[in-house]
Amino acid sequence: MQLPNSNSLPVNLLAACFNNTSATYKYYWLLSILQEVEKGNLNVSKRNLFARMISNAWYTVNYFRISFGKQDLIQQVIEALNQIEKISIDEKQHLVFQKLCATTNRETERQLWHFNKNVPHWFLSPWFPKITNETDSQQQKRIYSDSKNFKENCLYALHDTSIAINPNWTNYLTSNARVLKDFCYWNLALFLQSKNPNVPDIPNKLIKPAQRSGLITQRKGFWDLVLNELGSVKCIYTGEKLTIGNYAVEHFIPYNFVSHDLIWNLIPADKSFNSSKSDKLPPLEKYFNSFFDMQKTAIKIVMDKNPKNKFLEDYLTIFPDLDKNFSKEKFKERIQPLITIASNNGFEFLK
Numbered sequence: 001m002q003l004p005n006s007n008s009l010p011v012n013l014l015a016a017c018f019n020n021t022s023a024t025y026k027y028y029w030l031l032s033i034l035q036e037v038e039k040g041n042l043n044v045s046k047r048n049l050f051a052r053m054i055s056n057a058w059y060t061v062n063y064f065r066i067s068f069g070k071q072d073l074i075q076q077v078i079e080a081l082n083q084i085e086k087i088s089i090d091e092k093q094h095l096v097f098q099k100l101c102a103t104t105n106r107e108t109e110r111q112l113w114h115f116n117k118n119v120p121h122w123f124l125s126p127w128f129p130k131i132t133n134e135t136d137s138q139q140q141k142r143i144y145s146d147s148k149n150f151k152e153n154c155l156y157a158l159h160d161t162s163i164a165i166n167p168n169w170t171n172y173l174t175s176n177a178r179v180l181k182d183f184c185y186w187n188l189a190l191f192l193q194s195k196n197p198n199v200p201d202i203p204n205k206l207i208k209p210a211q212r213s214g215l216i217t218q219r220k221g222f223w224d225l226v227l228n229e230l231g232s233v234k235c236i237y238t239g240e241k242l243t244i245g246n247y248a249v250e251h252f253i254p255y256n257f258v259s260h261d262l263i264w265n266l267i268p269a270d271k272s273f274n275s276s277k278s279d280k281l282p283p284l285e286k287y288f289n290s291f292f293d294m295q296k297t298a299i300k301i302v303m304d305k306n307p308k309n310k311f312l313e314d315y316l317t318i319f320p321d322l323d324k325n326f327s328k329e330k331f332k333e334r335i336q337p338l339i340t341i342a343s344n345n346g347f348e349f350l351k
Contacts, residue, residue, distance in 0.1 A: 001186045004176045009169060010153055016126040018187045023072040025119045027188040028053040033156070033165075034180055037173045042165040046120060049163070050112040051100035053119075054078060058096045060192075062089035064205040064256055065346045069195045077111045084108050093208060120158055121147075127154040198341045201259040215249040215261060222311040223249060223268050226298045229305065235270040236290035237277070237350075248274035252282060252291055253335070257342040262314040267294055280350045281339055288335065292328050299326060 003011050017026055032052035036044045054077060060066050061078045068075040081087065084107055087096055100108065121143040128143045128151075147158045150166045157164040165173070173180065189203045196202060224244055227233060232243045250269040251258065256279045258265060269277075282291070299322070302309050315322045318334045343349065 001183055003183055004179055006172055009172055013126040017123055024068050024074055026123055027184050028056050029119050029123055031056055031184045034177050038177050045162045046116055050115050051097050055093045055097035059208040060205055066192055066205055067195050080111055124154050127152040204259050218266055219249050222263055226301050229301045236287055237273045238270040240270045242268045250274040253338050254279040263311040264315050281342055281347050283349050292331055
C-alpha cells in the first residue's frame, strides 16, 4: 500500500517510519497523531497521545486477546491499567481515552509516560538517521534539537511534554487522513499477523465495531427451521429443553477469538447459560460429540427442507464438499486447533 504523493513533502520518509519495527508503538503513535490533527489540534500534549495509543489498542488486547509480542509493552501497560483504572475490557475507545486523560492516579501517569522514552523521537529517525559513531543518546538529543526548527521538513517538533505539527504537513495530513489511517492499520495488521500466525481475521480485530451484528437472521433463517422440524432440542451444556422463541444462539468457539458469525460455529443454547459462558472455551472431550450431532442433524434438515438456504454456504469455509464429507473426525480436525490456539492466547475453559 502506497501513501499519496506530494511534490513538496518527503512522503517517502513518513512511509519509512514503519521499516524495521519490532513493536506496535509507531503504528499507534501515528494513528493518535492523525486523530488529534483531525480535531484541529496541531500542538498536542504527549500525555494525550499516549492515552490515545492505549485506547486504540484497548479492544484488540482486552477483548480479542491478540498477542503483541514479548518486546511490546503496550499489552503490559493495558493489563496494568485494567487493574488500576477498572475500565471495562470492551469499553468504547473514546471513553477509555477520556478516562485516561482525566485520571490523577500517579501509577497510571507513570505507565503512560513510559512511552516517552523511545516513541516520539525514534518515529522521526527516518528524517534524522544515525551519524557514524553517534550513540543512541546523542541521536536522541539531536532529533529533539533539530526537530524544533522542523529541520529536514520533519513531521513535527519535539518538546518535553508536547509535539507541534509542522505547518507544511497540516494540509497533507488532514486531506489524506483516511488513507493514512488505512496505511497504519494495514501495516499493523501485517505486524500482528506475524506475531499471531494462526489467529483468524486479525484486520477485523483492530477496531471495535460500532455495533455487533445480532444473530436474528441466523436464528430465523436456520435454527428456527431445525427446531420447527424437531419440536425441541436439548441444550448441550445444561440439558434444558429448547424450543422456538426460548433459546439463545451462541458461539461454540467464542466470537472474541473467531471474529465471525458463521453458522458452523453457532448452536442453540440455554439463555441463562449463554450469558454465563461469556468467552469461555468448551472442553471438547465433554461437549464436542453433542455439538457435532446437533450440527449434523441441522444440516440434514435444512438441506432437505431448504437446499438453497444461504447459511449452508457458511460450512463451505471448512467443508468444500459438505454433502459428501461432513464427518465427526474431519470437523474435529478443524475445531481442535482453534481451541488450542485460543487457549494459548489466554482464553479460559469452562469449568
